[in-house]
Amino acid sequence: MLRIECPCCGPRDHDEFRYGGDASVTRPAYDDPDFEAWYRYVFVRENPAGLHREYWQHVVGCRQWLVVERDTRSHTIASIRFARETRA
Amino acid sequence: MRRLAIGGRIDRSQPMEFTFDGRAMTGFRGDTLASALLANGVRLVGRSFKYHRPRGILSAGPEEPNALVTLGTGGRREPNLTATTVELADGLVAESQNRWPSLKFDAQGINGLFAPFLSAGFYYKTFMGPTRRAWMFYEHFIRKAAGFGRAGEEPDPDRYDVRHLFADVAIVGSGPAGLSAALAAGEAGARVVLIEQDFALGGTLLSDPQDSESAAWLSGMLARLAGMPNVSLMTRTTAFGAYDGNVLGLVERHGSGTADPKEGQARQMLLLLRAKSIVYASGALERPLTFANNDRPGIMLASAARIYLNRFAVLTGTRVVVATDNDSAYRAAFDLATAGAEVTIADSRAEPIHDLREQARRRGVAVRTNSLIANALGRRAVRAVSLSEPGGAATVRCDLVAVSGGWSPTVHLTSHFGVKPVYREDIQTFVPGKLGAGRFVAGAVMGGLTTAGAIEQGHRAGVDASAFCGAAKAVQQPVRLELTEIDAGPDDSPLGTSLRPAPLAQLVRGGYGSPAILPELHRPRRSGETSHAKRTRGGDEEGAKLAAGKAFVDIQMDVTTQDIALAHREGYESVEHLKRYTTLGMGTDQGKTSNFYALSAMAGLRGMAVPEVGTTTFRPPYTPVAIGALAGRSIGHHYKPIRRTPMHDWHVANGAQMLEGGLWMRPWFYRTSGRDVNEAYVAEMRMVRETAGLMDISTLGKIDVQGPDAAEFLDRVYANGFARLPVGRARYGIMLRDDGIVFDDGTTTRLGERHFFMTTSTAKAADVMSRLEFLLDTAWPDLRVSVTSVTYEWAAMSVAGPNSRDILAAAFPDLDVSNEALPHMGLLEEQYRDMHLRIIRLSFSGERAYEIYVGASLGNEVWCRLMEAGAPFGLKPYGVEALGALRVEKGHIAGPEIDGRTTLDDLGLSRMVGKRSGYVGEVLERREAFSDPARPRLVGLRCFEPGKQLHAGAILFRPNESLQGHGLGRITSVTYSPALDAWVALGLLAREAAVEGAEIVAASPIIGQAVRARVVSPIFLDPKGERLRG
């Protein structure tokens, strides 16, 4: 299983987390009417063999959404940050 | 075969009684079942998978392909255990497998009866090809003939458990490398867990004589390790899988000395070990040789013969032929000779190391060089072997053939992370690939076989692994062990060519080119020995006669050299195809002794080098793990947790039939309302429509939303507007996903300017909560809003029906619940005595109704108060079945309609949104495809055929249309409506057909029924909503 080092709670098994998908895509502003932008955000994915930025939420811990950089080939985790910090 | 009077690591003062196929036998503490069987003279232990050939014990470890037994009786019956790893226990009941009617006389053993059907590719062709139908015919016979053990059918009475472990350094294997690593890591100050599958520590050292230097080294090491509080030594524990995050899956077997666990003790324990670093010291497995009839009882790995002799004091043969292509088997030969056996070594090499011949001479062991084992004679036990030698064929009588085809490092666990093993041409075997950070290897798994080397490597790995975890105290020099005897060769590889079997590829190219005669091969030779090889070439009649009989590659799955040749001829050449076509390596032993030979054979046939052919993927588990251990205590009602509402006990005490919904237990219906659900729900519906009913709605998701931007947040989250919702009012809201599909619905009440109380459906509560947090954390961190799940904090109940207000007033006499004070969609938040009540006037049933929220600990009290006050008004409880039916009558959507495929427009809810913008899902909801006239939209359906009823899931067709295919839509929810005295339903029907008044046919192919119904408004009752107002 993956071990995810939550910046709030420390290293935990991945089954404490909820996977939240690709974190590299940019969500359009809430009132952005651009269809293409929303289409890309919802449906278009890179699926890289290598480092992948993805969202995980520590649901049975601090409930924070995290951005995890994981190597899809080895499952090695390169970095973990609070999602809020990556946005700031 | 006999037990020696002295020696071995068995305790002769502790005899153990056991039975094998009903025959009473005795062994000793310290025996395995296999060693005890051998000590009792048992050679024949089973019948083979396909051909029912007699089989004996090949190995002394978990790689055993043959000696599969079933242990225990009744619910404790456990099949397919390797006798070589079963610790002997008093009272053990063991049975052989796959024989009928008895092991010695096997009716199906009439060899070849099924052979034509069962050659390689039988299953593959039968299932994949045009002969698929033939399976119907064969199945009956094949199922009876082929197979492994039979599992018990009664419930397993034993307990299994799961534990979680943490360590700095996990070490797999307790041989010289593992022990040395444990000592170094322990001295460095790391928290160490050493894992050993055997019940004794020592690994390969256990196969040395008791009075040897290595035995002394072992006991010294164990004493030192036992004194280290930071080192834990786990025996009877198999590391069966290595997973991401350096997590090792371990299974620990309990119950030593007794056949069954003691009271309260788990039979097996699954351990999840999270280690900062891992040292793999998993050793190597000896390979057998491939020659005609190489599966006969009495043919054993040389290392196993040595283990049975030195560890278990069982001399497995008195006239022994040791057939080898490497030096390591000489140890077994010498020890067997010392124990009194008459030993002949058939060494396939032209020139073994001179020193070994000298030593052999001194021990009276005959060495035949250039001697190739070709065939084994004897049926239920080997009687003699045919050797092919430069001077011609020779037959040597024997009762044991000890074979060695070199060694394969136990790379399984190191490969579980997806690290492919790499081929080392110099020693012609696979070794672990490049491991990730924090993972180390030591000992024979790296490809070396010397004890001194293993100790050195183990020490280094222990130091490195500790340093990786930050444990770096000073560590002493390793405790060295210099073995004399045949260990005294060149420094780095005293056993010389022991890990250097000759390449089969060479051999095949050099003269064994025709795959048809592959069976005559027994083993790859070294290059430059083609002259020898030519002796038994296919054209050589004498050679062919000499090697008549099946030569097994995968002994457990009955895969022969001919099968591999056949796979090659038919084009199944890639390793993965070969495996599936021949079933090679697919048995319970996962081909531990056979994979390498199969690879080399295929490489030879294809004229490629072994690494070009590749290896199959190693996957967990390394050895079979009982399902019980994986399940642990999560069985029966512990299978998953249960959520009970604060009023749960009341429901149960008052006749509720409970229903699982997700993890929640909810009242389905009350037996006081009717004998069965169909009778009860209709009665409960009538009650709600005519008087009043009380329903437990505590399972709704409840979310507290606070902050200066709370209104703005909800305005974006819901498709319909919330910004202008007045304080003290509730509103029905609907959420979309980003892709424009409806996500969930519920109500949100404005408690204050910056404070909202949201409810969600029971099913989506967790998803909605997580989604709100996602939006706040990732999309709109600028919004000053906090969301908190308060689902468990609030008990909730709904009183619904014409009498509901009177009941509320009676229950809480001081509260003003008049229509003016508490109108439809109004809120009353009041302290009533010691109770903080939140009463929201909301209706799902279509009747005047109030949702009453109170702290969970007071839920039952308020419920009882309402029941008591409501009794004079006819109040009774109702369950989810009636609730679901009431909402269908009102055309309210729920889970069956919000199925992850429907849009607002599909559900007729677009008008709620109007021309708003800036809400989640808005843009993609406007996709062109969503306005396709073939898209279904919500309709009401009313059955007009007397005596017939509608069924959920029915497919909708136009009248006179053929009832084929997916139709124009489907029924999502259905109920009998007592108000209309008709069966009514909600359905999703193609827009083009969804014309009110149109006739439609609802077909339920599964029950073979088609019912005529009319398309109507989905709101069957009180379309103006007069009943819920006022």
Ligand SMILES: [Zn+2]
């Ligand atoms: Zn956390």
